[in-house]
Amino acid sequence: MxxxxxxxxxxxxxxxxxxxxxxxxxxxxxxxxxxxxxxxxxxxxxxxxxxxxxxxxxxxxxxxxxxxxxxxxxxxxxxxxxxxxxxxxxxxxxxGFSGSTSVAGLNVEGMINGISASDDGQYLLSESGDSEGIKLLIEGGALGDRGNVTYSEGLTTVMNDLLDSIIDTNISESSGDVASSQGIIDGKVDSLYKKITDLEEQEEALTYRMDNYEERLYTQFNAMDIAVSNLNNTMSYLESALDALPGYTND
Known part of the structure; x- marks a missing residue:
């Protein structure tokens, strides 16, 4: 200045x-x-x-x-x-300013787990690989390896995994996901789904048998009705024939 x-x-x-x-x-x-x-x-x-x-x-x-x-x-x-x-x-x-020209800052550059990370100011964000989702704050220092980063799954991830084991996401499909049960509760859900499927198959078989039995009863009833009608016609014919015989008296 x-x-x-x-x-x-x-x-x-x-x-x-x-x-x-x-x-x-x-x-x-x-x-x-x-x-x-x-x-x-x-x-x-x-x-x-x-x-x-x-x-x-x-x-x-x-x-x-x-x-x-x-x-x-x-x-x-x-x-x-x-x-x-x-x-x-x-x-x-x-x-004492050097001038009015604007000077833009630079984003930090680097890799996470050997893969180039996305840069935003002081932050590096891993968008792929095993480290996907990790965001690091780089506060300065010399270029080169910064060491190792360890992480543990938080409560949100644990709850998400738990819900995945509770909710059978494929149950709405025609076959469910009974071939790929994951977790105790999901296995229970799939077991119940199998029982429901078995009951539906039994219901379908029983309905088929009932339809056949009903059809058979209708056939038998119609045959019996025809036979009774024929017998009534025969009875009427015989009564008429007897009435026409000479010397026959109907008391």
Missing amino acids: VAGLTMDDNNNSFQIRVNGYESSLIDLTIGTYTSVDEMIIEMQAKINSDSNLKDNDISVNITNDAGKLSITSNKYGSSSTVAFTNSDANFISNL
Whole structure:
């Protein structure tokens, strides 16, 4: 930072864009600052209290490196950008900033279990293989192997496995899943499904036998009805014949 800790109407106003959101016009307090750190505290507070940035959960950190000031956002990765979009003529040079050009951050890169992981800021996410679903926070350090990560199944996984053993997901199919029972309760469900299937087969066989028996009874009844009708006709014929005989008297 060059000499110029005194802020006036010519070097105290600026606008900044952080992570794609632009601030309102920010005015630093006019006056003389006793140190660079005092000015940094003022500027950082003004930026972080700007409603356009604050409402989007955006804040920055300002550091001083041998008179050169730098601003970094609270977000990591390629979506993190900081740039001045408007300022007084002497603002940037007087305060020691290298320029108004936006510099984007970088996502961490690496592999999990030997497979390239998806990167998002400081996080690596495994999307395939035995480690699928593991998300690691990389907080910095030298390049290279970071060691081993161990994990254990949580309560949610245990409950999910338990429910899988309780609920027979294939029971709605015509054959169920009786050939691939998994777990005690699933086996019980499949056993009951087999019994239901056996009862349905017995019911079908019994219905078939009842239909055949009913058909046979109808046939026999019709034959008997025809025989009775024939006998009645014979009886009427004989009565008529007897009445016609000479000398026959019907008492």
